[in-house]
Amino acid sequence: MQTTDLHAHIFPYDYYNDHPIDSVGLARTASLIAEIRAEMANSILLDNGDFLQGSVMGDYIAYDRGLKDGDLHPVIAAMNTLGYDAATLGNHEFNYGIPFLMAALGRSKFPFVSANALVKRGVDARKDKRLIPPYVLLDRHLRDAQGKTHPIRIGILGLLPPQIMTWDETLLSGKLYTRDMVETAEQLIPEMKEAGADIIVALAHTGIGEAQRRDGMENAAIPLARLRGLDALITGHTHQVFPSPQFAQTPEVDLSAGTIAGKPAVMAGPWGSHLGLIDLLLDRDGGTWKVVATRSEARPICLHGDLGGHIPLVKSDPRVLRTVQKSHDATLEYMRSPVGKTLRHLHSYFARVADCPSVQIVCQAQLSYVAEKLAGTPLAALPLLSAAAPFKAGGRTGPDNYTDIPAGLLFQRSVADLYSFPNTICALRLRGAEIAEWLERSAAAFNQIVPGVADQPLINAAFPSYNFDVIFGLTYEIDPSQPPRYDTVGALLDATARRVRNLCHQGQPIDPNAEFVVATNNYRASMQSAIAKSFTATAVFEGSMTIRTVIFNHIVGNGPLNLATKRNWRLITFPDTSYAYECSPRAIPHATEVNGLTLEPLAASSGGFITFRISG
Numbered sequence: 168m169q170t171t172d173l174h175a176h177i178f179p180y181d182y183y184n185d186h187p188i189d190s191v192g193l194a195r196t197a198s199l200i201a202e203i204r205a206e207m208a209n210s211i212l213l214d215n216g217d218f219l220q221g222s223v224m225g226d227y228i229a230y231d232r233g234l235k236d237g238d239l240h241p242v243i244a245a246m247n248t249l250g251y252d253a254a255t256l257g258n259h260e261f262n263y264g265i266p267f268l269m270a271a272l273g274r275s276k277f278p279f280v281s282a283n284a285l286v287k288r289g290v291d292a293r294k295d296k297r298l299i300p301p302y303v304l305l306d307r308h309l310r311d312a313q314g315k316t317h318p319i320r321i322g323i324l325g326l327l328p329p330q331i332m333t334w335d336e337t338l339l340s341g342k343l344y345t346r347d348m349v350e351t352a353e354q355l356i357p358e359m360k361e362a363g364a365d366i367i368v369a370l371a372h373t374g375i376g377e378a379q380r381r382d383g384m385e386n387a388a389i390p391l392a393r394l395r396g397l398d399a400l401i402t403g404h405t406h407q408v409f410p411s412p413q414f415a416q417t418p419e420v421d422l423s424a425g426t427i428a429g430k431p432a433v434m435a436g437p438w439g440s441h442l443g444l445i446d447l448l449l450d451r452d453g454g455t456w457k458v459v460a461t462r463s464e465a466r467p468i469c470l471h472g473d474l475g476g477h478i479p480l481v482k483s484d485p486r487v488l489r490t491v492q493k494s495h496d497a498t499l500e501y502m503r504s505p506v507g508k509t510l511r512h513l514h515s516y517f518a519r520v521a522d523c524p525s526v527q528i529v530c531q532a533q534l535s536y537v538a539e540k541l542a543g544t545p546l547a548a549l550p551l552l553s554a555a556a557p558f559k560a561g562g563r564t565g566p567d568n569y570t571d572i573p574a575g576l577l578f579q580r581s582v583a584d585l586y587s588f589p590n591t592i593c594a595l596r597l598r599g600a601e602i603a604e605w606l607e608r609s610a611a612a613f614n615q616i617v618p619g620v621a622d623q624p625l626i627n628a629a630f631p632s633y634n635f636d637v638i639f640g641l642t643y644e645i646d647p648s649q650p651p652r653y654d655t656v657g658a659l660l661d662a663t664a665r666r667v668r669n670l671c672h673q674g675q676p677i678d679p680n681a682e683f684v685v686a687t688n689n690y691r692a693s694m695q696s697a698i699a700k701s702f703t704a705t706a707v708f709e710g711s712m713t714i715r716t717v718i719f720n721h722i723v724g725n726g727p728l729n730l731a732t733k734r735n736w737r738l739i740t741f742p743d744t745s746y747a748y749e750c751s752p753r754a755i756p757h758a759t760e761v762n763g764l765t766l767e768p769l770a771a772s773s774g775g776f777i778t779f780r781i782s783g
């Protein structure tokens with residue numbers, strides 16, 4: 168059994184909107200775990216990482232309550248209650264720093280493994296020094312069909328994307344090192360065999376990406392699955408579901424068998440939405456175990472109704488709720504504290520197609536904060552801009568994943584709804600030409616459309632909304648009929664392609680050599696080489712304040728928010744042409760608010776989304 172990407176979702180609760188919800192929460196997945204344990208003679212339960220960060224409760228524990236000596240983290244408490252056999256670390260485990268992570272792990276009753284989170288690199292993976300053990304050998308007794316028991320040693324190897332060093336550079340630089348996942352597994356599987364592992368399971372916090380093996384790849388499931396000696400592959404990180412039709416076109420995938428490169432594999436969805444299951448039928452011949460048949464399944468906790476509702480398939484496990492009740496209540500109390508007022512409904516439903524006040528408020532808060540910090544320095548002479556992306560904008564996390572704050576009182580939870588990641592404030596100094604590249608990177612979010620054709624899918628599903636930065640303080644247009652200059656991970660595709668048009672600062676075409684300061688977050692600042700190889704941007708300000716706090720202070724300091732949408736960017740449309748845009752059904756009443764675009768709701772689409780037709 169697998170859980171993955173729980174992101175501190177234990178209660179089936181939407182903390183942003185302060186109401187219960189049937190689509191998330193380990194308390195729900197726990198009921199599926201109980202079903203399997205009742206059905207099966209033999210099972211183990213594994214978590215695949217990204218468990219500490221990602222819900223308002225996770226941030227509350229990390230930033231507001233803290234872990235004092237020996238405090239039990241509520242997520243670890245819930246996992247202890249469920250009796251996990253082993254777990255691994257995801258990239259987000261490092262978001263609050265290593266001491267916080269180690270304090271949380273210190274109270275677990277089950278082993279954590281990670282073979283490529285290193286404190287010192289050796290000459291090869293066998294010689295690396297690691298933060299925690301690389302693998303665990305679980306000695307279990309399996310009951311066979313006749314009720315006889317047999318000893319087995321199950322090896323569980325933990326892996327995570329080496330990109331943690333970029334994503335959390337400020338917290339990890341000089342303290343942690345990594346190694347390629349496939350290389351690590353390749354070198355450690357034989358060692359696990361030597362240590363007597365009868366079967367080997369890779370617990371890999373990685374998605375199902377390219378088939379081609381590359382050093383340091385982030386989503387390495389396919390090359391990992393090919394490794395000799397590996398019996399089963401547990402995946403995650405990309406918040407998808409495997410097996411599912413999402414992977415119908417993926418090389419080396421057999422959906423009906425639930426295999427990748429012939430190996431059984433699984434990926435449960437994020438936030439406890441599914442329980443991942445790999446069924447291994449084992450045969451023991453003398454002293455050797457052999458896998459004779461396999462089956463994979465991702466079992467959901469709910470179904471998505473047509474108009475954004477959910478049909479729950481299981482109830483919460485009361486033991487899990489009880490374990491986390493106090494932290495849940497404390498989180499709610501904190502999140503319900505009022506912080507200010509908005510005169511306007513703030514939502515992110517159309518942030519990927521038009522100017523959006525819920526993104527502009529983040530830009531404005533960053534901009535005022537950095538302006539204050541740079542005041543009186545020579546940098547204050549440079550024009551100041553601000554970059555932000557819509558974090559909650561549907562996508563793989565589903566149709567509930569939008570910012571939606573009604574006019575009226577703003578609470579701590581509203582601030583969290585506006586900014587859901589634990590990023591800190593930064594500023595970069597760079598040239599106009601680099602800003603144009605940055606925006607081209609964002610413009611890769613759109614599929615290339617053909618003028619004159621109706622209902623063409625607009626958003627490239629492989630492009631995550633958190634990379635769709637808009638740069639506030641400029642005006643520009645994006646032309647999706649042009650080929651993208653960059654691919655979805657930021658590699659240059661076509662050096663002659665340009666989608667960003669009429670890029671202006673204060674109404675004048677931007678000078679490629681003019682210098683600017685851009686307020687942004689630490690994640691983007693460390694990712695700048697991923698924006699464009701030619702970047703020579705330098706960080707001129709790095710604060711320790713979270714952007715959520717920057718926004719909180721901005722709201723508290725400015726009285727009731729009365730945000731008029733500022734003209735920033737615009738999507739180009741064509742006559743007799745329309746785009747198909749998937750969004751939440753809750754967006755329907757807001758469809759007429761979008762400046763310059765006509766949006767018309769069409770049919771319900773898959774997974775609880777609805778399709779809008781966009782025209783000029």
Ligand code: MN
Nearest residue numbers: 172217257404
């Ligand atoms: Mn995750």
Ligand code: MG
Nearest residue numbers: 217257258404
């Ligand atoms: Mg991850």
